[in-house]
Amino acid sequence: MRSSTRVLTSLVAVAGALALLAGCSSAPTAGGDGGAWLSGYGIDGLDAREVISRLDATAVGDRAGALRASVRPDVLLLSDDQGHETSLDLPEDQFYLSVAPYLDETHECFFHSLTTCKGEMGDQDVEITVTDKADGSVVLEQSVRTYDNGFAGVWLPRDIEATLTVRHADGTATLPIGTGDDDPTCLTTARLA
Numbered sequence: 001m002r003s004s005t006r007v008l009t010s011l012v013a014v015a016g017a018l019a020l021l022a023g024c025s026s027a028p029t030a031g032g033d034g035g036a037w038l039s040g041y042g043i044d045g046l047d048a049r050e051v052i053s054r055l056d057a058t059a060v061g062d063r064a065g066a067l068r069a070s071v072r073p074d075v076l077l078l079s080d081d082q083g084h085e086t087s088l089d090l091p092e093d094q095f096y097l098s099v100a101p102y103l104d105e106t107h108e109c110f111f112h113s114l115t116t117c118k119g120e121m122g123d124q125d126v127e128i129t130v131t132d133k134a135d136g137s138v139v140l141e142q143s144v145r146t147y148d149n150g151f152a153g154v155w156l157p158r159d160i161e162a163t164l165t166v167r168h169a170d171g172t173a174t175l176p177i178g179t180g181d182d183d184p185t186c187l188t189t190a191r192l193a
Contacts, residue, residue, distance in 0.1 A: 095179035112186035119150025
């Protein structure tokens with residue numbers, strides 16, 4: 001497994017290029033203090049999956065405005081407006097994808113920001129199905145409720161090409177997705193029709 005320091009160093013080196021693709025997340029700045037500062041946000045000692053779960057479930061009005069959390073394909077980048085930053089490795093065999101189905105309004109996004117991205121359809125029941133393009137097998141079939149921020153997050157196997165379908169009482173959206181190193185973690189193009 002890659003060390004957090006090595007991943008952070010690599011990300012800083014390409015921060016300029018990533019900033020163009022970051023969508024609703026911001027690029028990290030150089031630095032890092034090992035993560036002790038996370039205690040101020042109640043997420044110290046948690047692994048990446050636990051932090052993602054906690055921040056996803058936090059109501060929009062209760063989110064700490066200074067904290068930024070950007071989900072990349074292999075790492076969760078955490079930073080705040082005081083210049084602190086830390087990265088947490090994601091599981092090597094899993095990919096986190098956050099989906100914001102919509103009817104009328106959306107925004108561009110590439111790397112999902114757990115603290116700032118907001119979709120149109122908060123607290124809505126949706127069904128998500130992911131089918132592997134290679135063999136047609138169903139990778140995920142799940143009924144979920146979107147979080148207060150309008151997103152539904154799913155954990156998928158890494159390095160697959162698939163089709164994602166979102167069903168809601170107001171319509172269905174079907175889109176191609178990928179879960180590799182160059183794929184987005186934020187999907188805001190699922191327009192229900």
